[in-house]
Amino acid sequence: MKGTVKMSELVIKNLAASIDDREILKDVSLTVKGGEIHALMGPNGAGKSTLGYVLMGHPNYKVTGGSIKLNGVELINKTPEERARAGLFLAFQNPVTVQGVKLSTFIRTAYNQMHPGEKIPIQQFYDSMKQHMKKVGLDESFISRSINDGFSGGERKRFEILQMVMLKPKIVVLDEIDSGLDVDALKMVAEEIREFHNEETGFLIITHYQRILKDIEPEFVHVLMDGKMARDGNRDLSLRIEEEGYDWIRGV
Amino acid sequence: MEIDFKRDEEMEKLVQDLKSVKRSEFEFHDANKPVYSTGKGLTRETVEEISEIKKEPDWMRRLRLKALEIFMSKPVPTWGPDLSGIDWENTSYYNRPGESKTNNWEEVPDEIKETFQKLGVPEMEQKFLAGSVAQYDSEGVYHNLKKVWEDKGVVFMDLDSAVQKYPDLVKDYYCRAVPVTDNKFAALNGAVWSGGSFLYVPKGVQIDMPLQTYFRMNGEATGQFEHTIVVADEGSKVHYIEGCTAPRYDKNSLHSAIVEIYVKRNAKARYTSVQNWSKSVYNMPTKRAWVDENAQMEWVGGSLGSKITMLYPSSYLRGPYASASNLNIALAGAGTFKDTGAKALHLAPHTTSRIVAKSISIEDGKAIYRGLLRMNKGAVHSKSKVQCDALLINDESSSFTYPHDEIYEPTATFSHEASVGRIGTEELTYLRSRGLSEDEASSMIVLGFLDDVMKEIPMEFAVEMNRLIKLEMGKLGAVG
Numbered sequence: 001m002k003g004t005v006k007m008s009e010l011v012i013k014n015l016a017a018s019i020d021d022r023e024i025l026k027d028v029s030l031t032v033k034g035g036e037i038h039a040l041m042g043p044n045g046a047g048k049s050t051l052g053y054v055l056m057g058h059p060n061y062k063v064t065g066g067s068i069k070l071n072g073v074e075l076i077n078k079t080p081e082e083r084a085r086a087g088l089f090l091a092f093q094n095p096v097t098v099q100g101v102k103l104s105t106f107i108r109t110a111y112n113q114m115h116p117g118e119k120i121p122i123q124q125f126y127d128s129m130k131q132h133m134k135k136v137g138l139d140e141s142f143i144s145r146s147i148n149d150g151f152s153g154g155e156r157k158r159f160e161i162l163q164m165v166m167l168k169p170k171i172v173v174l175d176e177i178d179s180g181l182d183v184d185a186l187k188m189v190a191e192e193i194r195e196f197h198n199e200e201t202g203f204l205i206i207t208h209y210q211r212i213l214k215d216i217e218p219e220f221v222h223v224l225m226d227g228k229m230a231r232d233g234n235r236d237l238s239l240r241i242e243e244e245g246y247d248w249i250r251g252v
Numbered sequence: 253m254e255i256d257f258k259r260d261e262e263m264e265k266l267v268q269d270l271k272s273v274k275r276s277e278f279e280f281h282d283a284n285k286p287v288y289s290t291g292k293g294l295t296r297e298t299v300e301e302i303s304e305i306k307k308e309p310d311w312m313r314r315l316r317l318k319a320l321e322i323f324m325s326k327p328v329p330t331w332g333p334d335l336s337g338i339d340w341e342n343t344s345y346y347n348r349p350g351e352s353k354t355n356n357w358e359e360v361p362d363e364i365k366e367t368f369q370k371l372g373v374p375e376m377e378q379k380f381l382a383g384s385v386a387q388y389d390s391e392g393v394y395h396n397l398k399k400v401w402e403d404k405g406v407v408f409m410d411l412d413s414a415v416q417k418y419p420d421l422v423k424d425y426y427c428r429a430v431p432v433t434d435n436k437f438a439a440l441n442g443a444v445w446s447g448g449s450f451l452y453v454p455k456g457v458q459i460d461m462p463l464q465t466y467f468r469m470n471g472e473a474t475g476q477f478e479h480t481i482v483v484a485d486e487g488s489k490v491h492y493i494e495g496c497t498a499p500r501y502d503k504n505s506l507h508s509a510i511v512e513i514y515v516k517r518n519a520k521a522r523y524t525s526v527q528n529w530s531k532s533v534y535n536m537p538t539k540r541a542w543v544d545e546n547a548q549m550e551w552v553g554g555s556l557g558s559k560i561t562m563l564y565p566s567s568y569l570r571g572p573y574a575s576a577s578n579l580n581i582a583l584a585g586a587g588t589f590k591d592t593g594a595k596a597l598h599l600a601p602h603t604t605s606r607i608v609a610k611s612i613s614i615e616d617g618k619a620i621y622r623g624l625l626r627m628n629k630g631a632v633h634s635k636s637k638v639q640c641d642a643l644l645i646n647d648e649s650s651s652f653t654y655p656h657d658e659i660y661e662p663t664a665t666f667s668h669e670a671s672v673g674r675i676g677t678e679e680l681t682y683l684r685s686r687g688l689s690e691d692e693a694s695s696m697i698v699l700g701f702l703d704d705v706m707k708e709i710p711m712e713f714a715v716e717m718n719r720l721i722k723l724e725m726g727k728l729g730a731v732g
Binding site for chain 2: 056057058059060079080081083084085089090092095096097098099100101102105106107109110113114122146147163167
């Protein structure tokens with residue numbers, strides 16, 4: 001092992017955020033460290049996806065309280081690109097189409113932004129990209145296509161994972177990465193995530209179902225309800241949710 | 253599947269280059285006052301006066317007066333954008349910037365020379381051009397043609413000078429492809445035209461470097477009405493470029509040009525124009541080419557600026573195997589309206605046309621493609637391909653296409669393709685969440701959109717387009 005591993009740490013404290021003056025997140029606290037895998041669960045409308053957008057700095061959401069620190073640096077007033085360069089990555093639940101921007105140029109430009117100073121020769125970069133495309137199950141020909149242009153729901157998800165492994169972020173937020181993927185596709189994606197997972201990188205897996213957690217086992221499980229963190233626990237928590245749903249947490 | 257590494261590397265470099273391009277300053281204006289102006293408004297006297305000042309032959313004076321009558325009799329067209337903002341009464345139709353014309357930049361009046369230097373015109377001439385004409389408000393102030401081409405019989409000067417020096421040659425072509433009866437704005441041009449270029453390329457002469465005219469409007473509430481004639485005689489080859497800019501004022505200005513291009517048998521002509529008028533200019537030119545047997549006409553047009561532009565460069569394919577290609581890129585910035593397109597008229601057998609129209613609309617900018625495709629009976633086995641791509645940089649904007657086809661020949665074939673892409677907050681946020689700055693995101697989007705036509709457009713055009721889009725997009729993706 002070379003030198004000391006720089007541990008990443010994302011610390012969310014008492015985060016509150018709204019969209020169009022509607023408060024979605026009320027009080028969210030959570031710490032994700034390098035090497036850890038966290039699952040964030042919760043019923044529909046609990047604010048799970050909002051948390052993803054707010055972490056990434058989506059301009060439609062307004063932070064009304066609390067803090068988001070990555071390795072001690074406050075992110076709240078930072079632009080999405082500054083957050084990305086600091087090592088944060090969000091796999092979008094519904095990634096959009098961006099016509100005219102090729103996958104190849106996009107990922108390479110993004111990589112150069114996130115890892116300035118590393119000059120990887122273009123051929124070597126694309127070779128590695130093609131290998132990972134194979135692993136996530138995207139045909140090589142996609143490399144020359146526009147971002148998500150004509151992609152199926154599953155292909156979009158595979159492309160998110162491809163970006164993750166290529167861009168090598170420090171903290172990864174996966175928003176419903178399992179939706180739209182069939183069993184085999186999910187296996188491939190999970191395998192790629194497991195391979196990418198290392199002691200430097202921390203994961204926050206946002207999911208409605210427990211399905212993906214069978215392939216990627218989280219050490220920490222959190223339940224978000226009505227914009228507040230309702231329960232923190234371990235693997236047992238997600239298993240109980242699978243059997244009983246969320247009502248018992250609500251106290252109904 | 254192989255990737256074109258070289259192309260990708262070029263693209264990467266371009267994105268980085270575009271990032272460092274500073275805001276260019278086209279919208280400045282200098283203190284030059286015209287030495288002569290016909291004042292506001294348009295009457296028979298104004299037209300007589302212009303003709304008198306120019307000491308024109310009588311035939312031209314009579315043509316002007318006839319055109320004025322036609323102009324007066326035609327209503328303002330209402331089938332397109334709203335033109336009610338044109339202030340006909342308060343526009344000055346003729347503004348003479350200086351006393352003389354010269355072929356030496358040193359002799360150009362200082363303020364005007366500085367303006368063209370700021371725009372980089374003399375520098376470009378030295379580096380890239382076979383010849384250049386510079387027009388300031390109503391008159392050409394400078395023209396020069398490299399001696400090697402002059403010796404081969406090429407004529408390149410402002411049209412006013414050509415009327416004096418080569419009246420017979422001018423008479424052969426003046427208002428033949430575009431008669432003044434064509435439309436109200438062509439008639440207006442016929443009445444008050446001033447400046448524009450006359451380019452004649454003799455038989456068999458192939459000019460390898462482009463020739464350029466740069467049009468600059470400086471005054472407020474003025475009109476520029478140049479008339480340009482390009483003749484590519486049999487077997488010749490020529491590339492003619494036009495660039496246009498103007499300062500921005502509160503009062504609207506009017507630009508109404510005529511461009512006539514004659515491509516004779518086996519000749520090849522390319523006409524590139526990059527229009528970057530300020531947002532106070534109504535831009536209403538009429539451009540048309542006559543393309544003879546086995547000749548090739550290429551239109552490359554960029555409409556970046558202006559308040560309203562209505563422009564449909566037309567190709568009349570008059571001889572067998574004549575061909576025309578029309579590449580038009582329109583940028584409709586906030587508050588502007590681009591009603592642009594192309595016309596291809598297939599009048600002879602085996603003629604081909606290809607039209608590629610790309611438009612980018614930002615905020616409430618409107619971009620419309622309006623085209624005419626006509627295949628006359630007897631234009632056997634003629635072919636046409638029309639492609640319209642629209643990019644909407646906004647969450648709410650939209651674009652429209654109005655293709656109009658008149659096909660009278662059963663053996664003719666044609667196709668239409670259209671695509672619409674949208675870049676709004678979501679798309680920008682997505683790119684930015686991967687570490688791309690707004691600059692890079694917009695550059696990639698623009699370059700990506702123009703990728704298939706990039707090789708055909710001048711580099712400075714892409715740079716300028718990118719700059720304008722960035723300016724407008726800055727308002728869109730701002731993170732609070």
